[in-house]
Amino acid sequence: MQPRNMSMSGVVDLAAVKAAQEAKAKAEQARAEAARQGGGGAVSPADLVIDVDEAGFESDVLQRSTEVPVVIDFWAEWCQPCKQLSPVLERLAVEYNGRFVLAKIDVDANQMLMQQFGIQGIPAVFAVVAGQALPLFQGAAPEQQIRATLDQLVQVAEQRFGLTGLTVDPDAEPGGAQPAPQAPAGPYDAALEAAVEALDAGDLGGAIQAYKNVLSDDPGNTEAKLGLAQAELLQRVQGADPQQVRKEAAEKPGDVAAQIAAADLDLVGGHVEDAFGRLIETVRRTAGDDRDAARLRLLELFEVVGADDPRVTAARRALARALF
Numbered sequence: 482m483q484p485r486n487m488s489m490s491g492v493v494d495l496a497a498v499k500a501a502q503e504a505k506a507k508a509e510q511a512r513a514e515a516a517r518q519g520g521g522g523a524v525s526p527a528d529l530v531i532d533v534d535e536a537g538f539e540s541d542v543l544q545r546s547t548e549v550p551v552v553i554d555f556w557a558e559w560c561q562p563c564k565q566l567s568p569v570l571e572r573l574a575v576e577y578n579g580r581f582v583l584a585k586i587d588v589d590a591n592q593m594l595m596q597q598f599g600i601q602g603i604p605a606v607f608a609v610v611a612g613q614a615l616p617l618f619q620g621a622a623p624e625q626q627i628r629a630t631l632d633q634l635v636q637v638a639e640q641r642f643g644l645t646g647l648t649v650d651p652d653a654e655p656g657g658a659q660p661a662p663q664a665p666a667g668p669y670d671a672a673l674e675a676a677v678e679a680l681d682a683g684d685l686g687g688a689i690q691a692y693k694n695v696l697s698d699d700p701g702n703t704e705a706k707l708g709l710a711q712a713e714l715l716q717r718v719q720g721a722d723p724q725q726v727r728k729e730a731a732e733k734p735g736d737v738a739a740q741i742a743a744a745d746l747d748l749v750g751g752h753v754e755d756a757f758g759r760l761i762e763t764v765r766r767t768a769g770d771d772r773d774a775a776r777l778r779l780l781e782l783f784e785v786v787g788a789d790d791p792r793v794t795a796a797r798r799a800l801a802r803a804l805f
Contacts, residue, residue, distance in 0.1 A: 524647050529574045533584040535591050542584050546609040547794045549646050550581040550638040552617070552631070555598070555605040557589050562621040563604045569624055570606070573631060579647035580635045581608075608634050611642050613801035641804060642797050643780050643788070645701075669695050673704050676712075685716040710784035718745050730759075737763055737771040741778045748782050756782055757796040765803040776800070 533541045533553075542551050554570050556563035567585065574583035588595040588603055598607060598614065606617045617630050638644040676691035692709035695702050723746055729736065730743035740763045747756035760782070763775040779800060783793045 524579065524649055526575045526578075526649060529579065529581075529647075529649070530571050530583045530585065533586050535593055538594060542609050543612050545582060546613075547611055547644075547797055549579070549644055550634055551584050551609045552581050552634070553584045553586055553598075553607045553609065555586050555588050555595065555600055555603050555607070557587060557603055560603050566604045566606075566621040569627060573624075573627065577631065577635070577646075579649040581631065581638075581646065610634070610638050610644065611801040612798035613805055615805065641776060641780075642800065643783055669699060669702060669705070673708070676705075676708055680708075680712065685712050685719065688712045689716065706784055707787065710781060713781070714745060714749065714785055717742075718749050721746065735766075737767060737774055741775060744778065744782065748785060753786055753790075753792050757792065757799070761796065761799045761803050764800065776804070 531541060542553065545551055552570065552574070554563075554567055556567055570583055574581065586594055588600065598605070602619060604621060605619045608615045608617055615634075617634070618626070622630075635646075672691055672695045676688045676695075679685075679687035679691055689709060689712045692705045692712065695705035696709065699705070721742070726739075726742050726746055729739040733739045740759055744756040744759045747753075747759060757779065760775050760779040764772055764779070767775060779796070783796070786793050
């Protein structure tokens with residue numbers, strides 16, 4: 482299903498666009514089956530506040546932080562300011578409706594974690610985003626200040642790492658079986674089919690517009706986001722001279738535009754880690770508008786590969802290290 486008029490071979494497999502609709506149906510069936518067996522889909526509000534210990538820190542905090550920001554509340558039973566702060570954080574975790582998860586860590590029972598975070602006093606609040614720890618504040622801060630800090634955290638997580646949070650079902654039982662998600666209302670199947678037909682005809686502009694039409698009504702549509710990211714990538718590299726692009730990137734390591742163009746070609750050629758690594762290194766050694774340009778292109782390439790791909794998860798962590 483490769484578009485015509487391409488001057489290069491080995492492009493991203495566009496069959497994934499058409500297969501996305503089938504994959505969605507299969508995923509929904511899998512979630513429904515998991516629900517019947519006690520698995521989960523959307524989380525309940527109660528699942529947004531969790532108790533974490535040293536044994537579960539890797540899975541409950543580090544791994545989860547690649548999907549949603551995790552705010553950590555270090556507390557102790559004897560700490561009076563903690564008793565003021567913790568209820569506020571718990572209430573805000575529910576109010577923010579899945580934009581972050583609150584992990585509560587009892588420092589008396591988890592001394593090692595307290596030492597690893599370098600905590601000198603409690604309450605202390607940190608965030609972990611894409612595997613990277615960020616200090617937020619210490620002490621029982623006013624709620625207005627807490628909200629401002631959380632708003633900034635959520636914004637950074639979404640804009641820099643593409644983390645949009647969890648889906649919350651207010652009627653769900655904590656950790657219990659969940660119903661299969663409902664398909665979004667609207668004639669999206671027809672619109673998505675039109676986009677695929679445009680791709681088959683080599684009409685990248687038409688495909689891009691068709692995907693944008695879907696996303697204007699349903700911003701979270703997985704198929705449309707995947708299809709748009711792939712179609713825009715192909716449009717960017719259409720007509721490019723691979724040898725010239727790579728030559729310029731090699732000769733001008735400080736030229737951000739040259740590195741971005743080469744990263745596009747890397748991904749189209751199937752060299753996913755090379756594309757990600759090139760842009761992460763560009764982010765690491767640049768600042769200002771140049772850094773933002775490389776970071777935003779990297780997030781676009783994450784969309785092409787897919788958020789569930791382990792290479793994307795690893796790259797998000799590397800990006801966090803480069804940024805912070």
